[in-house]
Amino acid sequence: MAARQIRSWQSVQQEVRRRIKAREWRPGEMIPSEAELAAEFGCARATVNRALRGLAEAGLLDRRRKAGSRVALHPVRKATLDIPVLRNEIEAKGLAYCYRLLARRLCAPPAEMAIRMKADAGERLLQLSGLHLAGARPYVLEGRWINPRVVPEVEAVDFEAISPNEWLVTHVPFEGGDIAFSATSASAEEARILDCRPGDGLFVIERMTWSGDQVITSVRLVFAPGYRMHTQI
Amino acid sequence: MAARQIRSWQSVQQEVRRRIKAREWRPGEMIPSEAELAAEFGCARATVNRALRGLAEAGLLDRRRKAGSRVALHPVRKATLDIPVLRNEIEAKGLAYCYRLLARRLCAPPAEMAIRMKADAGERLLQLSGLHLAGARPYVLEGRWINPRVVPEVEAVDFEAISPNEWLVTHVPFEGGDIAFSATSASAEEARILDCRPGDGLFVIERMTWSGDQVITSVRLVFAPGYRMHTQI
DNA sequence: AAGTGGTCTAGACCACTCC
């Protein structure tokens, strides 16, 4: 019987995980209340709460006031993945990072992008195109829009010297954004720039960031063939 | 001055976010200790701790004992995204979900897959191929390997009646796994099955799940063109 | 050695929701 003491929230969490895994508590079933578990383990209810809250965030439990806690039926897996900071990612591979500005202009965006950027009618945005290199190899093709009305200082920045992303994260606070992952087929121009064949399947990340109700920037990253984004669950 | 009281951990968190966003606390800078903030806000230290812990998990703060808390230099790093449960995803769009088994056989896997699956030399694995449909349209092509040594019951399952994923999540507990996202170019066969053109860029998710030190299953999901995985940060 | 975050406790009250 002399089981290890279950006093820390980590050990409570581990024990609950074990019971779920061992099917002592089956999917969809109720588990004892926090107070009961606290009594069983001989710890405070707050400790049990801390443990169960983590399991609920991980999607392993469904918790509701009054109703109690159930083992989730479909352990909807939530993966937390690190959004790559290109410079770090490339340098972590032991390669030299380099950003090359390909184009820069102030122009009216296409209708779809104007909506995405919440631009006023006829408003001109800063359009940037650039290439991130890992050593001598093309790594990511970046197409970006920035709203100079929201970020006036941007017009004076020399993006030959610093990549837009690095400038933005250090100079413009933002509140949130959204990210989409998808795939595309390399166009002729993309193939030329990324040094691959037209039609190659390429991984794409699109990100938009905002502050308040204003859209700061919208960026599309097209990765060279073979790129994989990896995480654990 | 009659500012709203800052007593709940959510309001503490919001106020800290505001100060970071307003550059009152700049990236890389130390912020006051938990005790100081608790005194300022007139709440318990545990409440401040709860708020700051969340911000650290979100990547906005770097916290270390004795060293204190700093505003993170690179604020955007982590996004949590829900791994799609195909049936739910499709039904949420108001379409009928359907799984069609394309192939099933017991055979020795290619060398690379044998390593991934931690299969013994010469061991035969269950190979499944199937198609997930949204209404009448192909949605995802699934290629899967399952180790019957780890999951003996699998040999008796009728995968015409239930998709491998749904059977596995309800019958086999697992501890963890890893996921990779990438892109590929549609092969002739993939194009035929997914009803697209060869060469189309397709989004790919590869997932492996394990329990203990045994690999349960390894799956490759190839999505029909146009698929986007979306999340907020 | 000392300061800071990490955690635990015992108790309390609140908010939500099911009955």
Next chain:
DNA sequence: GAGTGGTCTAGACCACTTA
């Protein structure tokens, strides 16, 4: 109405790290 999770408190001790 009552049971459950959600949160807050005041205090305490621990663990880690830096000075």
